[in-house]
Amino acid sequence: MAFFASFARDIPSHSNPRPAGGHLALFYIDGITQAYLDFARQTKGTLLEIAAGYGHIVIKTLEAGGGKVFANEIDVDQLAIIKSRTPAEYSDKLVCCLGQFPERLEFSDGSFDGIYNARLFHFFDGDRIRAGLTKFYRWLKPDGRVFLVNDSVYRTIFKPLIQPTRHGSPQAMSGRVS
Numbered sequence: 001m002a003f004f005a006s007f008a009r010d011i012p013s014h015s016n017p018r019p020a021g022g023h024l025a026l027f028y029i030d031g032i033t034q035a036y037l038d039f040a041r042q043t044k045g046t047l048l049e050i051a052a053g054y055g056h057i058v059i060k061t062l063e064a065g066g067g068k069v070f071a072n073e074i075d076v077d078q079l080a081i082i083k084s085r086t087p088a089e090y091s092d093k094l095v096c097c098l099g100q101f102p103e104r105l106e107f108s109d110g111s112f113d114g115i116y117n118a119r120l121f122h123f124f125d126g127d128r129i130r131a132g133l134t135k136f137y138r139w140l141k142p143d144g145r146v147f148l149v150n151d152s153v154y155r156t157i158f159k160p161l162i163q164p165t166r167h168g169s170p171q172a173m174s175g176r177v178s
Contacts, residue, residue: 033057036116036147040066045113048072048139050101050132051120055082061116062090070112072097072105102132109138118149 029037036057040047041064052058052071061069071094073079079096086094099105101120115136121129136146 029060030149032147032149033116033118036114037061037064039114039145039147040064040069043067043113045141046070046111048097048107048112048115050105050115050117052082053078055085057116057118058082058094059086059090062086062093066093068093068095070095070097070107072099072101074098074100102128102135105135107139110141111139112144113141114145114147115139116147119151121148122150 037060040061044065044067046068047061047066048070049058049061050072052073055071058069058071069090071079071082073082073096076098079098083091083094083096097105121132124132133146140146
């Protein structure tokens with residue numbers, strides 16, 4: 001927990017809001033996410049984020065100039081959090097979409113210039129991955145792009161929690177993280 005607490009202290013407060021319920025939210029912008037935000041800035045197009053969480057990247061996308069940004073979540077309360085966090089100046093460009101991806105989410109073919117998803121596909125089995133990627137392909141406009149982030153504990157913010165053993169192979173730090 002000490003690592004997360006010090007990590008959180010090092011993030012500017014505007015990047016580290018406490019969403020409803022008071023839970024600490026950490027936001028890490030990796031290279032793929034930054035490429036998505038740059039793409040939003042360039043295209044000013046219609047964009048979709050699957051599993052948008054608290055809406056941090058949705059808001060960053062709107063701030064970058066996304067023309068219309070669709071935020072998907074499986075819970076209506078989660079979408080309410082995203083709406084409440086979105087600055088009023090962008091509310092007309094935000095579309096909240098309730099539905100479990102990929103089974104219960106549908107859009108017309110050719111709807112999006114770009115689709116972004118972070119940290120969801122690694123929870124899917126092969127059939128769900130194929131179904132999800134098939135939908136992405138259908139939903140994209142010609143020359144559209146998919147930005148897909150999948151993590152491992154050996155990358156990103158988790159890397160400092162992994163310590164090499166004396167044999168050189170990684171081992172998770174012992175101790176309880178709450």
